Amino acid sequence: MSKKILPLVLGAAMGVAATTAASATTLEDVKAKGFIQCGVSQGLPGFSNPDAQGNWTGLDVDLCRAMAAAVFGDASAVKFTPLSAKERFTALQSGEVDVLSRNTTWTMSRDTQLGLNFAGVNYYDGQGFMVRKDLGVTSALELSGASVCTNTGTTTELNVADYFRANNMPYEIVAFEKADEVVAAYDAGRCDVYTTDASGLYAQRLKLTNPGDHMVLSEIISKEPLGPVVRQGDDEWFNIAKWTLNAMINAEELGVSSANVDDMKSSDNPSVKRLLGVEGAYGEGIGLSNDWAYNVVKNVGNYEESFNANVGPDTPLGISRGVNALWSDGGFLYAPPVR
Amino acid sequence: MSVMEQDSARAPARASLFNDPKVRGIFFQVVLVVALGYVGYNIVDNTRINLEQQNIASGWGFLNNTAGFGIIQSLVSYSETSSYGQALYVGFLNTLLVAIVGIFVATIIGFVVGIARLSDNWVISRLAYCYVELIRNVPLLLQIFFWYFAVLRAVPGKREKWSFFFDSFHLNIAGFRGPKPIWEDGASFIGIALIIAIVACIVIAQWARKRQEATGQQFPVFWTAVGLIIGLPLITYFVTGMPMHLEHPVFVDTGPRIRQGFQLNVGFNLIPEFLALTAALSIYTASFIAEIVRAGIQAVSHGQTEAAHALGLRQSPTLRLVIIPQAMRVIIPPLTSQYLNLTKNSSLAVAIAFPDLVSVGGTVLNQTGQAIEIIGIWMAIYLTLSLVTSAFMNWYNQRMALVER
Numbered sequence: 213m214s215k216k217i218l219p220l221v222l223g224a225a226m227g228v229a230a231t232t233a234a235s236a237t238t239l240e241d242v243k244a245k246g247f248i249q250c251g252v253s254q255g256l257p258g259f260s261n262p263d264a265q266g267n268w269t270g271l272d273v274d275l276c277r278a279m280a281a282a283v284f285g286d287a288s289a290v291k292f293t294p295l296s297a298k299e300r301f302t303a304l305q306s307g308e309v310d311v312l313s314r315n316t317t318w319t320m321s322r323d324t325q326l327g328l329n330f331a332g333v334n335y336y337d338g339q340g341f342m343v344r345k346d347l348g349v350t351s352a353l354e355l356s357g358a359s360v361c362t363n364t365g366t367t368t369e370l371n372v373a374d375y376f377r378a379n380n381m382p383y384e385i386v387a388f389e390k391a392d393e394v395v396a397a398y399d400a401g402r403c404d405v406y407t408t409d410a411s412g413l414y415a416q417r418l419k420l421t422n423p424g425d426h427m428v429l430s431e432i433i434s435k436e437p438l439g440p441v442v443r444q445g446d447d448e449w450f451n452i453a454k455w456t457l458n459a460m461i462n463a464e465e466l467g468v469s470s471a472n473v474d475d476m477k478s479s480d481n482p483s484v485k486r487l488l489g490v491e492g493a494y495g496e497g498i499g500l501s502n503d504w505a506y507n508v509v510k511n512v513g514n515y516e517e518s519f520n521a522n523v524g525p526d527t528p529l530g531i532s533r534g535v536n537a538l539w540s541d542g543g544f545l546y547a548p549p550v551r
Numbered sequence: 552m553s554v555m556e557q558d559s560a561r562a563p564a565r566a567s568l569f570n571d572p573k574v575r576g577i578f579f580q581v582v583l584v585v586a587l588g589y590v591g592y593n594i595v596d597n598t599r600i601n602l603e604q605q606n607i608a609s610g611w612g613f614l615n616n617t618a619g620f621g622i623i624q625s626l627v628s629y630s631e632t633s634s635y636g637q638a639l640y641v642g643f644l645n646t647l648l649v650a651i652v653g654i655f656v657a658t659i660i661g662f663v664v665g666i667a668r669l670s671d672n673w674v675i676s677r678l679a680y681c682y683v684e685l686i687r688n689v690p691l692l693l694q695i696f697f698w699y700f701a702v703l704r705a706v707p708g709k710r711e712k713w714s715f716f717f718d719s720f721h722l723n724i725a726g727f728r729g730p731k732p733i734w735e736d737g738a739s740f741i742g743i744a745l746i747i748a749i750v751a752c753i754v755i756a757q758w759a760r761k762r763q764e765a766t767g768q769q770f771p772v773f774w775t776a777v778g779l780i781i782g783l784p785l786i787t788y789f790v791t792g793m794p795m796h797l798e799h800p801v802f803v804d805t806g807p808r809i810r811q812g813f814q815l816n817v818g819f820n821l822i823p824e825f826l827a828l829t830a831a832l833s834i835y836t837a838s839f840i841a842e843i844v845r846a847g848i849q850a851v852s853h854g855q856t857e858a859a860h861a862l863g864l865r866q867s868p869t870l871r872l873v874i875i876p877q878a879m880r881v882i883i884p885p886l887t888s889q890y891l892n893l894t895k896n897s898s899l900a901v902a903i904a905f906p907d908l909v910s911v912g913g914t915v916l917n918q919t920g921q922a923i924e925i926i927g928i929w930m931a932i933y934l935t936l937s938l939v940t941s942a943f944m945n946w947y948n949q950r951m952a953l954v955e956r
Contacts, residue, residue: 301917302916321918364904365913401724
C-alpha cells in the first residue's frame with residue numbers, strides 16, 4: 213500500500229516544482245489557446261464598452277483586436293476581461309490577461325516597479341473636472357471646499373490631491389471602486405466635482421440623468437498618456453504590442469485604410485510596401501507572418517478609422533483629434549518607420 | 552517470566568514491521584507532513600522566484616513612502632504627505648470603528664427584535680418576524696447599496712439641510728453634522744473624574760451585591776451609577792471653569808454657489824458612507840442575532856418562567872433575572888460568529904467609498920504594486936481582529952456559564 217502512495221505523493225510534489233521551470237512565451241501561449249485574453253475597463257464608452265449583445269467596442273478594444281489580427285489574421289480571436297482600476301495590474305502580472313488595454317496611464321513607477329512594460333501611447337489624455345452648470349464655476353481654481361468623486365487606485369486620485377494641495381484649497385475626496393458607482397454618487401449630488409481623465413468625463417457624462425446640466429472645465433491638470441501594457445521580460449510579445457500600435461498609426465500616415473488596403477498592396481510607395489509585407493520580411497522580426505500589418509489594417513483599420521468610429525466628432529463623445537492628431541497635423545502621434 | 556519470554560519470542564515471528572499498525576500510522580503521518588512541507592516550501596519559493604523574474608519589487612520599505620492621496624475620514628492625523636503605513640493605519644481604525652459601532656447597534660436591535668418576536672402582542676411579533684425574514688434574505692451588498700444610493704437621494708442636497716434639536720444637528724447628502732466639543736486646558740480633569748466615577752460604580756455594585764446576599768436589602772445601583780457617571784464629570788466641568796466649548800458646524804447660504812453648504816472640517820460630521828455602511832451592517836446582522844436570541848430564550852424551559860411567576864416576579868424581572876441569564880449560555884457562541892461576520896463584512900465598504908482597510912489597502916496596492924504584502928497585511932489584521940473578538944467572547948461565555956453550587 214505505502215509503496216504505491218509514496219511515488220504518488222512525491223510525484224505530486226514534483227509536479228508543483230515543475231511548474232516553476234517551464235513557462236512558454238506569451239506568443240506561444242496565445243497561439244496554443246487560439247485567442248488573446250485582453251484586459252479592458254468595466255465599461256467606458258468610446259474606449260472599452262460592451263453593447264447589449266456583449267460585443268466590446270472602443271479604441272482600447274480595437275488595439276486588442278488589431279493584435280489578434282496581427283497574430284491570427286482574425287480580429288475576433290480575442291476575449292475580454294473587464295477589470296477594475298485596482299485589479300488590472302495584478303491580473304496582467306499573474307498572467308490572467310495577455311495584454312492590458314484599459315485606458316491606463318503610463319507612469320515611471322508603473323513602468324519600472326510593477327514588472328510591466330508600456331508598449332506605447334494610443335491616446336494622449338489629461339485629467340479634467342466636471343461640475344454642474346448651476347454651480348456657476350468657470351475655473352478649477354474656484355473649487356475650494358468642494359467634495360470630489362473619483363475612482364480608487366488611479367493616478368487621478370493622486371493628481372487631484374496634488375492639485376488641491378498645490379493651490380492651497382481644502383477638499384474632500386470620495387473614492388469609489390467602480391466607475392459606475394462614481395457616476396451614480398455624482399449624479400445623486402454627493403459630490404460637486406467628478407474628476408477623471410478628460411476623455412472619461414465626456415464618456416461618463418453620457419450616463420448621467422441630464423448630461424446637458426454638466427460641463428467639463430477647461431483646465432487639464434495632468435499628463436495622462438494612455439496605452440497598452442504587457443508583462444516585462446517577454447520582448448517578443450512586447451514588440452508585437454508596440455508594433456501593432458505603430459502599424460495603425462503608420463497606416464494612417466501613409467493613407468492606408470481598411471477600404472483601400474488591397475489596392476495599396478500594389479502601391480509604388482516603398483514605405484507602404486514594407487508596411488503591408490509586399491517588400492521585406494518585417495513580420496518575421498516579431499515572430500509573425502509578413503502580412504501582419506495588412507491583417508491589422510484590413511480587419512480593424514488604421515488609427516484614424518478607429519478614433520473616428522469610437523470617440524471622434526461623429527460619435528456621442530464628440531472628441532476632436534487635438535493632440536491625438538498625427539505629428540504631421542500638429543499632434544503627438546509619431547510612429548517609428550517600418551524598415 | 553516465562554510469559555515474557557514467550558512474548559519476546561513471538562514478536563519477531565509476527566508480521567513484519569510494515570504491517571504494524573502503529574508504525575504504519577507514524578509512517579503515513581511523517582509522509583504527509585513532509586509532503587505538505589514540501590508543497591508549502593515550493594509555493595513560497597515559486598512566488599519568490601517569479602517575483603524576481605518579473606522584476607517586481609518586494610519587501611516592506613514601501614510603507615515609509617509618501618502616500619500622496621487623500622482619505623475622507625480619519626480618526627488620527629493624516630494628510631497627503633503621510634506615509635503608506637499611516638494610510639493603512641487610518642484604514643484599520645476605520646474598519647475597527649465600523650465593527651465596534653456595528654456590533655453595538657446590531658446587538659441592541661437584535662435583542663429587541665428577538666424578544667419582540669416572542670411577544671404575546673400579535674402585531675409586534677409579526678412585525679419582528681417580517682423584519683427578520685425580509686432582512687436576512689436580501690444580500691448584504693444590495694442592502695449597502697440601498698442605504699447609500701436610495702437613502703442618499705432622499706435627503707436634502709449639499710446646499711440645503713434638515714435640522715433637529717434646536718438647530719444643533721443637521722442632515723444632508725454630505726453627512727450628519729453636529730457640534731464638536733473642543734477641549735481646553737484642564738479638560739483632562741473631566742476625563743479623570745469620569746474614570747473615578749466608573750471605578751466607584753464597580754465598587755458600589757460589588758458592595759451592593761454582597762449586601763443583598765447577606766441582608767436581602769436592595770440598593771439602587773443603576774440610578775447611583777447614572778448619577779455618578781454623569782454628575783461627577785459635570786461637577787468637575789464647572790469647578791475647573793468650563794474648559795470646553797462646542798464648535799458648531801457652519802452653514803453658508805450666501806455667496807458663490809460652490810461655497811454654499813456646510814464648510815469642511817468645522818464641527819462634527821458623520822459621512823454618509825459611514826452611516827450607510829453601519830446601518831446596513833447592523834440591520835443585516837441584527838436579523839440573525841434576533842433569531843439567535845429567540846432560540847436562546849426558547850431553549851429555557853417554560854417551567855422556569857412559571858416558577859418565577861409563582862415566586863411573585865413580574866414579567867420584566869422574570870426576563871431579566873431568570874430567563875436571559877440562562878438563555879445567554881445558548882446565545883453567546885453563535886452570537887460570536889455573528890460579530891465575526893459583521894467585522895469581516897465591513898470590507899464591503901469599498902463598494903460605497905468608505906475608506907476602510909480594504910479600500911485604502913487597495914489604493915496602496917495599486918500605487919505600489921505590492922500585492923503580496925498588502926494581502927498579507929489584510930489577512931493578518933482580519934485574523935487578529937477575529938481572534939481577539941473570539942477570545943473576548945469565550946471569556947464572557949465562561950463567565951456566563953452555569954455555575955453549579
